[in-house]
Amino acid sequence: MQGDTDEIPGIGQYDDFHTIDWQRDIARDRMRHRYIVKKRQDSIWDLIKGAHDAWSGWVCVLLVGVCTGVVAGVIDIGASWMTDLKFGICPQAFWFNREQCCWSNDEITFDHGNCSEWMTWPQLFGESRDGPGAYIISYLFYIVWALLFAALSASLVRMFAPYACGSGIPEIKTILSGFIIRGYLGKWTLIIKVVGLILSVSSGLSLGKEGPMVHIASCLGNILSYLFPKYGRNEAKKREILSAAAAAGVSVAFGAPIGGVLFSLEEVSYYFPLKTLWRSFFCALIAAFILRSINPFGNEHSVLFFVEYNKPWIFFELIPFVGLGIIGGCIATIFIKANIYWCRYRKYSKLGQYPVTEVLVVTLVTAIIAYPNPYTRMNTSQLIYLLFNQCGISNSDPLCDYNRNFTDVNSAIEKAAAGPGVYQAIWLLLLALILKLVMTVFTFGIKVPCGLFIPSLALGAIAGRIVGIGVEQLAYNYPKIWLFSGECSTGDDCITPGLYAMVGAAAVLGGVTRMTVSLVVIMFELTGGVRYIVPLMAAAMASKWVGDALGRQGIYDAHIALNGYPFLDSKDEFQHTSLAADVMQPKRNETLAVITQDSMTVDDVETLLKETEHNGYPVVVSKESQYLVGFVLRRDLNLAIANARRTMEGIIGQSVVIFAGPVQPLPGPPSLPLNRILDMAPITVTDQTPMETVVDMFRKLGLRQTLVTHNGRLLGVITKKDVLRHVKQMDNEDPNSVLFN
């Protein structure tokens, strides 16, 4: 029934900021599919077209996976080169980053690991490598480069693609739930987001590239879906590709294909049939495989902070792990509340009018404060890697300044007292924690591409490492306590502070995003050992519960609410007792705008269209007996009438519009049959239906509106907007904040 309407141009598409009708789009696709299957028997050419159609989903996700992997490689290489550019340059080959420049030298360490091939800026200017003058020159270069990168990034975003700012995940959640934001996943957004992301990551701001990677992958998914009309011209089907693309984005960001699929399933996707699961997995895997083949970090893994531990954890350690979960939940809640407060302030004050200035100020402050502390000066990914790692023989950072001698690489690490370097490192880390927390609050939301996975992980890793060192030293100093007496009685180091850092990182990230399974799986894929899932899970659960107790929403949902996107969360249960009759429009003393099936003229209909602004109208038997016949969309009605006036003869204002019933020649002008655009199968509910059932139907069936009847008689309409406003109202929030057309 809907498939026929394709002959009227424009039908089946949506305007900007509208919600899509999943049922209708999926029905259209099934119609198209049946047509292709039927035609397949006609000729070889149709058979090939049919095969192409059957394969196109796989080809499309393959392309998305390949492109995502390549783009991620470009971003990783670019960002790593430009990050190092802040510190110096490789004169032999300026396109090498520090690590590549030093490859011939084999002396790669983290902090002061400059080899002779790599020239720091002071060296280029003839200064010695370490002196007060060199320090100041380095400091200045660091700030100037940071400002330059940030300014470039912010200007590009402001000039060419305002949608390229932020992490994009709240918007992608909204888009995947069936909302149209034109241009949000377009080619300009893609290009500017890639370039801007490299620049803003390199500028040393407290932000990460992981969230934007999801946006970039979704842009690729959107653009590539236009190669396949099956997906490009059907908004519901397109979202299958976008779900797969989101999985690929996380997959390349963390080198975690399974985690990516679960992230897409758990966090961003809305309509996720099982077919999509398999395709998403394929897409995520291809992307990870391509990125690994590009090998941007020159190690075997596609993420910078892949780690392996050689000690199992001890059962009693669950206590500090849960403690870390609680700390993580608290840090996350502080972050969310402060960030939302600041973003709301930005939105409703003059600050919002100076995005580039704001970026520059934030960058300047970050650069000035970050440089003196080695832990904030270094790339955040490197910091996380450093904190996750065990103190092995090759690690010369002050964090590993223990009173122990390494005799052999293979022998176990012995238990040892922390040296002064460790205590100094703890103070610096505490400072870094506070600084990063404050800076991230101000950074997340500025108008450059910025994600917060990495800052969250860093916050948690710092807290976790500090707790871990504490527990480790406790075990060293009091080995006789029954807790430690079992496993720690041998001389080996029984506590791995790096594992605490990882657990803490998971806790904060879990608290901020309220991810659960996907978080644990991503962290699991980072370590590659099933052994540490239990600690990670304990911390993630504790953190989520603390977070849920202190503030209802994760950062993405909070941003969705702040921006008023029409997102009907499938995780929140509708808890109230209202009935459909309480929510439907019109209210008691208004009348419902309806169209009758065979007694209104074209003029009547056009008057109705002018006087009301609804997106659709129920069609009833007659004004007196309002029994429901069907539903017709405003857009279709406009198009069909315009089309009829253009192509059919004799259609004038007095022509009767016939939606159903026998089209017999009436006296007077010829009537206008519009049964083709009438949806004869609108979803209806009775007025006594509890709203929880109605909300459930909106979510699961992807409705745009439902009609309310009582004993068969039409009473009113509930649109998605009504549902969203009602949910807001019930939660004591402003129902008018929902952005909608």
Add this chain to the structure above:
Amino acid sequence: MQGDTDEIPGIGQYDDFHTIDWQRDIARDRMRHRYIVKKRQDSIWDLIKGAHDAWSGWVCVLLVGVCTGVVAGVIDIGASWMTDLKFGICPQAFWFNREQCCWSNDEITFDHGNCSEWMTWPQLFGESRDGPGAYIISYLFYIVWALLFAALSASLVRMFAPYACGSGIPEIKTILSGFIIRGYLGKWTLIIKVVGLILSVSSGLSLGKEGPMVHIASCLGNILSYLFPKYGRNEAKKREILSAAAAAGVSVAFGAPIGGVLFSLEEVSYYFPLKTLWRSFFCALIAAFILRSINPFGNEHSVLFFVEYNKPWIFFELIPFVGLGIIGGCIATIFIKANIYWCRYRKYSKLGQYPVTEVLVVTLVTAIIAYPNPYTRMNTSQLIYLLFNQCGISNSDPLCDYNRNFTDVNSAIEKAAAGPGVYQAIWLLLLALILKLVMTVFTFGIKVPCGLFIPSLALGAIAGRIVGIGVEQLAYNYPKIWLFSGECSTGDDCITPGLYAMVGAAAVLGGVTRMTVSLVVIMFELTGGVRYIVPLMAAAMASKWVGDALGRQGIYDAHIALNGYPFLDSKDEFQHTSLAADVMQPKRNETLAVITQDSMTVDDVETLLKETEHNGYPVVVSKESQYLVGFVLRRDLNLAIANARRTMEGIIGQSVVIFAGPVQPLPGPPSLPLNRILDMAPITVTDQTPMETVVDMFRKLGLRQTLVTHNGRLLGVITKKDVLRHVKQMDNEDPNSVLFN
């Protein structure tokens, strides 16, 4: 509205072989939840009850996880002891299996690895260890023990719990989709399934314990859910626990918690809200953790065939991997078709009446044929482990009879020509492949607990190993071909036949079960390396496509269809163009059984209940104006009338039954108000609704029936049974094969 009805005893429960109404059950649970939340403010006691209620889901899955882990440990230990009992006994401690018995000796190898502590049966009877007499005695003991175990298992199942037979996964899929099979998840089924599983695995039949573990875990989930009325007394909520339990079952079967969750999500579950995902993960993890703590195999991993490889795969190897996928798909299709043919024959012939005899015959034949071939004689899990493994320094099996010398454990394995042992092993493996395939066809479906994960994996592993050895020898003999010239030009062995075995195993299992993501993740968790996902995925995809091309259904779906379970597959799309009007009951020339809202007497209603057998009746305004008021269930109507006759005064046959409208005192006997049992919010569709939308609504909303209207007037009813029969009819199958009440 539905919550009030709890006061009439028995309302809200279901009869055996009925489908549940998800909407109604979930609405009941929300009602209960709201009541508890409201009462929480009344007293401390209510607050505690509220907290208990909030926690009960987590506590329940925790208990399920712990119990599943413990039961899995018991089964693993029991089966391993009894399997070894077929070969000999440990005289010092008869409860030790061979490996434990030999622990002091450190000479554990697979085939002839008998240490001096372990007495084989011939030794006990004074024979020498290897002689013709010893061989015959061993052979006889093997057969006798096998028959004994199988007879015991089959008799226990037949006498105490007929539901304990088979793998149980088809039935669990059906139960999770909302069907009631009383006793299928009961305590007797649990006990007999555990005991019978140990016996049947030990009997050497070609079956595995992995599928039944899912059934056992689900039994535990069902039994433990009765401790928490929130789950035990609400069939829809109970299925959340059952989904988590299924995940735990797979988790302990393969030591793969993430794979278990995905299996539950992809394969068995139907209603899987995201909250369930997190709980399932928790449950699966706890189960795996407990099993690992029990450590039944004495190694670090909770599965017998955990492997690690030290060589990456080469890109061109994708060609043989895809080839293996195709072979796997073909083997799987042959297996499914033959097995279904045999099961159908069993079902409709006299064979079905002699289950114990059949088990004994199959066991006897299996034992006689299996013993002479070392690869079929050994435990199937051990065979799989052997085939998955690399040929290292410690492996003395003929499969590893290469012309190479090991000088050092750490050095790379050099490329080598296969010795005569390898060629002999290939012949034995080919024989084993055919034998296992044939025996598994006859075994899967006999009346003992039996799964087919392990046999499928074994079939694939054999095929894969043979292909792997072929490719390896090709690379050895023709190192100059461009394919091999890159990676194989050094002296190292560049092809790992064990990896081919794993890929082949995944291919056959994927073809048999049509699992996709969960299969790959399970295999990934077995190897623990993200590196081998791409080969596994390539083979799994090829196998699934070949399988789908050759036969539409996986083994579980085929068994569901064979048994006629009312399962509405959420993966199959409904492809036809029929409308609701074509499917609804009654057909054109029959009349619809309805109840009027205020004009039928108790006698009228009881006559209607006697004359018709519907499970529910629409309530309409009046006979003349059939506008829909609501829907009432037969069961509720029976209970409410009986209850009223018992408790209300003056209710006689002539009392008017009032469902809606003003209950004013009429002349005559007092009227019977039944508005409490009337569902005022039945889901309706119009007669023009395409069946694909209706099927979608049944699936997504978990409906039991929907009412069909035209212009507000009631036309008919579509029940789940009608939908299932229509789907069967459209697929040219017998619609009367659907089992249903």
